[in-house]
Amino acid sequence: MNGFTAILRRDLQLAMRQGADSVMVVAFFIVTTTLFPFGVGPEANILARIASGVIWVSALLAAMLSLERVFQTDYEDGTLELLTLSPVSLEVVVLGKVVAHWLTTGLPLIVAAPLMAVMLNMDTDGFVVLMIAMLLGTPALSLIGAIGAALILGARRGGVLVSLLVLPLYIPILIFGAGAVEAALLGMSATAQLQIMGAILLLALAATPFATAHALRQAME
Amino acid sequence: MAVFSGSDLTCLRGERLVFGKLSFAANPGDAIMLRGRNGAGKSSLLRLMAGLLIPRSGQITWNNEPIHSDRIAHHARLQYLGHQDAIKPVLSVRDNLHLWGQLRGVDDIDREIDTALHALDIHHLSRTAGRYLSSGQKRRTALARILIGHADLWLLDEPTVGLDRESSNELAHLIADFRAKGGIVIYSTHIDLAVKEPVLLDIDEFAIPMIEWLKDHDAPADDGMRSDPKRAAQ
Numbered sequence: 001m002n003g004f005t006a007i008l009r010r011d012l013q014l015a016m017r018q019g020a021d022s023v024m025v026v027a028f029f030i031v032t033t034t035l036f037p038f039g040v041g042p043e044a045n046i047l048a049r050i051a052s053g054v055i056w057v058s059a060l061l062a063a064m065l066s067l068e069r070v071f072q073t074d075y076e077d078g079t080l081e082l083l084t085l086s087p088v089s090l091e092v093v094v095l096g097k098v099v100a101h102w103l104t105t106g107l108p109l110i111v112a113a114p115l116m117a118v119m120l121n122m123d124t125d126g127f128v129v130l131m132i133a134m135l136l137g138t139p140a141l142s143l144i145g146a147i148g149a150a151l152i153l154g155a156r157r158g159g160v161l162v163s164l165l166v167l168p169l170y171i172p173i174l175i176f177g178a179g180a181v182e183a184a185l186l187g188m189s190a191t192a193q194l195q196i197m198g199a200i201l202l203l204a205l206a207a208t209p210f211a212t213a214h215a216l217r218q219a220m221e
Numbered sequence: 222m223a224v225f226s227g228s229d230l231t232c233l234r235g236e237r238l239v240f241g242k243l244s245f246a247a248n249p250g251d252a253i254m255l256r257g258r259n260g261a262g263k264s265s266l267l268r269l270m271a272g273l274l275i276p277r278s279g280q281i282t283w284n285n286e287p288i289h290s291d292r293i294a295h296h297a298r299l300q301y302l303g304h305q306d307a308i309k310p311v312l313s314v315r316d317n318l319h320l321w322g323q324l325r326g327v328d329d330i331d332r333e334i335d336t337a338l339h340a341l342d343i344h345h346l347s348r349t350a351g352r353y354l355s356s357g358q359k360r361r362t363a364l365a366r367i368l369i370g371h372a373d374l375w376l377l378d379e380p381t382v383g384l385d386r387e388s389s390n391e392l393a394h395l396i397a398d399f400r401a402k403g404g405i406v407i408y409s410t411h412i413d414l415a416v417k418e419p420v421l422l423d424i425d426e427f428a429i430p431m432i433e434w435l436k437d438h439d440a441p442a443d444d445g446m447r448s449d450p451k452r453a454a455q
Contacts, residue, residue, distance in 0.1 A: 006323035010316075017311040078305025082366075085271055086324040087297035220273050 003088030007096030015104045021066055025105045026112050029062035033116040044121045051120035052130065052181035058116070059109050059134065060170050063141045066105045067166065068159045070097060070149040075219065080153075084220050090213035098146045098209070106138030122185070129184035129194070136197040137177045143204040144169050150215035172200060222285060223248050225270075225374060225405055229279035231434065232265045239265050240427035241434045243279075249373070249403035252396065252416050256409070257424035263409035264304070266424060267376045270407060271301045297325070299374040300367035304382075306359040307366075310352035314343065314362050317351055318369060325370035337368035340395060341388070356383045364392060375399060377408035389414060 015021060036054045040046055074080040083093050113134055114127055122130075148166035152158035180193035223246035232239040239262035247253055255263045268274045270281060272288050272295055281288050288295040308317050315334055322330035338344040341361045346354065354362065360383040367375060375396070381389050393415040396406050400417075408414070 002326055003324050006320055010312075010320045013316065014309060014311060077309070078303055078307040079309070081273065081303055081305070082301065082307050082321070083324075084273065085296050085299070085301050086321070087293050087326070088324050089293060221275075 003086070003092045004096045004099075006088075007083075007093050008100050011097055011100030012103065015100065021069065022104045022108050025062045025066050026108045028065055029058050029109055029112055030116065032058040032061060033119070037120070048121040048123060051117055051122035052126060052185070053178045054120060055113055055116050055122075055130065056137075056174050056178045056181075059113065059138070060141065060167070060174060062109060063105055063138065064145060064163055064166060064170075066101070067145040067149045067162050068152070070101050070146055071153055071216065072149070072158065075153045080216065081220060084217065090216060091209040094146060094150075094209045094212045094216070098142050098212075101146070102139050102142040106134075106142055109138060110134045122181075125187070126181045126185045129190045130181045132194060133177045133180040133190075133197060136194060136201050137173045140173055140197070140201045140204045141170060143201075143208040146212045147208055147215060150212045150219065153216070153219035173197065176200070225281075225283050227270070227276075227279060227281040230266075230269060230281070231277040231279055232262055232269060232274065233277040234265060238429070238431045238434055240424055241278075241429045242437075243424070243427040245407075245422055247405045247407065247420075249405060250400045252400060252406040252408070252419040253422050254408060254410065254414075254416065254419035255422050255424060261424040261428065263424055264378050267301070267378050267407065267409065270374075271299060271376050272296070298372060299376060300370075300372040302363060302367055302375070302377045302380055304378060306363040308351040308354065308359050308362055311350060313348050313350055314338070314354070314365075315347045317362060318366055321366050322369045327370045330369070333369045334365070337365040340368060341365045341391060357385060357388065360384055361388060364395070368395070373404055375404060375406045375408070377406065379409055379411070381410050381412055381414055 033054055036050070037047060040050065071080060074083065084090060086093070110131060113130055117127060117130060145162070145166050148162040148169075151165060152161045155161055176193045176196050180190040180197065183190040183193060225248075226244070226246040228244045230243040231241040232243075239260075243266070245253060255266060257263050265274060269276050270288075272281075272292060275289065283295060283298070308314075315331075315338075318334050318337070319330060322333060327333055334347070335344065338347055341364055343358060343361050343365065346358060346362075351359070351362075360380075364380065367377075380392055384392065389412070396408075396414075396416050400406060406416070408416075
C-alpha cells in the first residue's frame with residue numbers, strides 16, 4: 001500500500017507541476033464534441049438523438065490521447081527501470097500510475113461531460129446516468145489503456161499504435177456506456193447496462209495490472 | 222559458497238551471443254570491477270545481476286537461492302545505478318529522492334536524504350528543480366539515491382560518467398564505507414576509480430562464438446537463433 005500511495009502522490013505532483021496533460025485532454029474532448037454540430041447540422045432533435053454516442057466517442061478518444069505518456073517519460077528517463085527494480089511489486093506500481101492517470105484525465109472528463117450534454121441538447125433525464133456510466137467507464141478506460149501504453153514502449157510512432165491496440169478493446173465500454181444513457185432517455189431503467197459496466201471495471205481492475213506489469217518487464221529486457 | 226554468485230551465465234541479446242560460460246562470486250565486503258571493450262556485455266551482466274534480464278543459461282544465486290525465486294527480496298537488497306539518472310526536471314532534488322525512499326519503506330526519509338545529500342556534497346541543491354542541474358549534479362543526485370535505505374549489493378554501471386575527479390574520489394570513499402559495512406559492490410568503469418583491491422572480471426574473455434556455445438548447449442533455442450549461427454556470432 002505504501003508503494004501505491006508513493007507512486008500516486010508522485011504522479012499527481014508531476015501532473016500538477018506540468019499541468020498541460022489534463023487541460024489538453026479536456027480541451028480535446030470539448031473540441032471534438034463541438035465538431036459534431038458543425039458536421040451534422042444544428043438541428044436540435046438530431047443532436048439530442050446522437051448526444052450520448054458523441055460524448056462517449058469523444059471521451060474515448062480523449063482518454064486515449066493521453067495514454068501514450070503514461071509510461072513513456074518514465075521509460076525514457078530511466079525511472080521505469082528503477083521502478084521495476086524497487087522492492088514493490090510492479091503490479092502495485094502500475095495500479096498507482098493508472099489511478100493517477102484516471103484522476104488527471106478521467107475525472108476532468110466526467111466534470112466536462114454534462115456541459116457537452118447541454119450543448120448537444122440532451123434531455124436532462126440522461127444526465128445522472130451519463131455521470132454514473134462515465135464514473136464506471138473511465139477507470140476501465142485507463143486500466144485497459146495502460147496495457148497498450150506499456151506494449152508500445154520502445155516503438156516508434158507509439159501514439160498511433162496505441163490507438164490501434166486499445167480502441168477495439170474500448171468497444172464494450174462504448175456500447176454499454178451509450179446504451180445506459182439511451183435507456184435513461186427512453187424512460188427505462190439503466191441498471192442492467194450500469195451493472196455490466198461495473199463488471200467490466202472489476203474485471204479490468206483484477207486482470208489488467210498483471211498484463212501491464214508483464215508488458216513493462218518485457219520492455220525492460 | 223559465496224553469498225552472491227553466478228555460474229555458467231550466458232547472455233543473448235536478440236540474435237547476438239554477448240558472453241557465455243561466465244561465472245562470478247562475491248562475499249560481503251568484496252568489490253568486483255567489470256572490464257571489457259564496448260559491447261562486451263558489462264551493462265548486460267549488471268542487468269542480469271539485478272534481475273532485469275534473465276540469463277539464457279546458468280543461474281545467479283544469493284545465499285544459494287536463485288534471485289528469480291523471490292524478486293522482491295532481491296530488489297530490496299540491491300541498489301542499481303544505470304546509465305540514466307532518472308531525474309524528473311520539474312521536481313526538486315529532494316522530491317526526486319523522496320519517492321525512492323518511500324518505495325524502500327524507509328522510516329525517516331528526510332533525515333536519510335539529508336545524510337545522502339551531505340555525503341555527495343549537494344545539500345545546497347536540495348530545493349533546486351531537476352532541470353537546473355548540470356549533468357554532474359544529476360549524476361550525484363542519482364548516486365545519493367543509492368545511499369537511501371538499506372542495501373547489501375550495489376550494481377553500478379559506469380558510475381563515474383559525468384563526475385569530476387573530486388566526486389570520483391568521494392564515490393570511492395562511499396564504496397569503501399559500504400564495503401566496510403559488509404556490502405558487495407559490482408561496478409564497471411573506464412577511468413580508474415580508487416577502489417581498494419577489486420576483483421577484476423574481464424568480460425572479453427567470455428566472448429565465445431555462437432557455434433561453440435551451441436555445441437555445449439544442444440537444446441536448440443527457439444527464438445530464431447538457429448537461422449544463421451555464424452553470422453550471429455560475429
